[in-house]
Amino acid sequence: MTPEDLAAKHPRLYHVADPGALPGILRHGLLPTSALLSLFEVPAADREAIERRRRPASVRLRHPVHGTAVITDNLPLSEAALEACLDDGLAPADWLALLNGRVFFWPDEEGLGRLLGARLNRGRQRLVLVLDTLGLARRHQRRVELAAINTGSTIRRPARRGLSTFTPLLLHDHEVWRRLRGGLDRIREVTVVGGVADVAEHLVEHRVVGGGGVADGVGFEPTVGVNPRRFSRPVP
Numbered sequence: 001m002t003p004e005d006l007a008a009k010h011p012r013l014y015h016v017a018d019p020g021a022l023p024g025i026l027r028h029g030l031l032p033t034s035a036l037l038s039l040f041e042v043p044a045a046d047r048e049a050i051e052r053r054r055r056p057a058s059v060r061l062r063h064p065v066h067g068t069a070v071i072t073d074n075l076p077l078s079e080a081a082l083e084a085c086l087d088d089g090l091a092p093a094d095w096l097a098l099l100n101g102r103v104f105f106w107p108d109e110e111g112l113g114r115l116l117g118a119r120l121n122r123g124r125q126r127l128v129l130v131l132d133t134l135g136l137a138r139r140h141q142r143r144v145e146l147a148a149i150n151t152g153s154t155i156r157r158p159a160r161r162g163l164s165t166f167t168p169l170l171l172h173d174h175e176v177w178r179r180l181r182g183g184l185d186r187i188r189e190v191t192v193v194g195g196v197a198d199v200a201e202h203l204v205e206h207r208v209v210g211g212g213g214v215a216d217g218v219g220f221e222p223t224v225g226v227n228p229r230r231f232s233r234p235v236p
Contacts, residue, residue: 001146001169001170001172001173001174002141002169002170003133003134003137003138003141003144003169004134005173005174006133006134006137006144006146006169006187006190007133007134007137009107009174009187010107010108010133010187010190011132011133011134012130012131012132012133012204013105013106013107013130013131013132013133013136013190014105014106014107014108014109014111014112014128014129014130014131015030015103015104015105015106015128015129015131016106016112016115016116016126016127016128016129017070017072017126017127017129018058018069018070018072018126018127019125019126019127019208020068020070020127021069021070021127022127022129022206024066024067024068024069025129025199026199026200026203028066028197029195029196029197029198029199029200030103030129030192030195030196030199031103031195032100032101032102032103032193032194032195033050033051033071033099033100033101034051034097034100034101035194035195036061036069036071037050037051037061037071039063039066040061040062040063040066040069041063042061050071050100051096051097051100052093052094052096052097052100053079053093053096054074054075054077054078054079054092054096055071055072055073055074055075056073056075057073058070058071058072058073059071059073074096074099074152075120076118076120076150076152076153076154076155077096077152077153077154078154079092081154081158082095082096082154082158084158085154085158085159085160085161086160086161086162087160087161087162087163088162088163088164090162090163095161098166099151099152101193101194102145102166102191102192102193102194102195103191103192103195103196104151104152104189104190104191105131105189105190105191105192106189106190107133107187107188107189107190111188112128116128116209116210121210123210124210125208125209125210126208126209126210127206127207127208128206128207128208128209129199129203129205129206130203130204130205130206131199131202131203131204132202132203132204133190135201135202136192136196136202137169139198139201139202140192140196141169141170142168142170143192143193143194144168144169144190144191144192145166145167145168145169145190145191145192145193146166146167146169146187146189146190146191147165147166147167147187147188147189147191148165148186148187148188149161149165149188149189150188150189151165151166151188151189166191
C-alpha cells in the first residue's frame with residue numbers, strides 16, 4: 001500500500017494525549033513510551049514496570065531540563081487475557097514492549113469517538129491531534145505499520161495477535177492486506193515505529209476535549225459520538 005493509497009482511504013490521522021502534552025510534543029515530536037523514558041533518563045530499574053507490565057494508572061515523568069511528561073495508562077489491557085490470545089511464543093511483557101516502541105493513530109473519527117466516549121475516559125480531558133496522513137506517510141513510510149485490530153485492548157473477546165499483527169505499509173497492496181487479514185477491510189490502527197519527530201510539520205488541528213464539562217470554551221459530552229472537526233482549531 002502506498003502513502004497515497006492510505007491517504008485516499010484515511011486523509012486524517014488522530015492521536016490522543018494528555019491535555020498538557022502539546023508543548024513537549026512540538027518540541028520533541030511524538031515519542032513512543034520507550035523513547036520518552038530514554039529522553040527523561042528514567043533508570044533501567046524503573047523502566048521494567050512501565051514498558052513491560054500493564055500500567056494501572058498514568059505515569060508522570062519529571063526531568064530538570066525537559067520538564068514533565070505523562071505516559072498514559074493501559075487499562076484496556078489485561079495480562080491474563082493477553083496470555084490467552086498471543087501467538088508466536090510471545091509473553092504479555094513482550095507484547096507490551098512491542099506496543100511501547102511505537103506511536104498510535106486512529107485512522108478515522110469513528111475510532112476516535114469510541115476511545116473518547118469509553119467508560120474509562122469519562123471525566124478525562126484529552127488532547128486530540130489531527131494530522132495530515134499523506135505528508136506523514138510519505139515522510140515515514142518505511143516505519144509506518146497497520147493493524148486490523150485494536151492492539152492495545154483485550155476487552156470483549158480479544159482478537160489473536162502476534163508478530164504479524166502489525167503489517168508494514170509498503171509490504172502489500174490493500175487487497176492482499178485485506179485477504180491476509182481474513183477479509184477484514186478496516187484499518188483499525190496506524191502506527192509509526194520509533195515515533196514522529198517532525199510531527200509539527202504534519203499537524204493540522206488540535207483541541208483539548210472532554211472532562212464532562214467545558215474545554216477551551218466548548219462543551220463536550222463523552223458519552224456521545226465525537227466529530228473531531230467540531231472540537232478543533234488550526235495550529236497557531
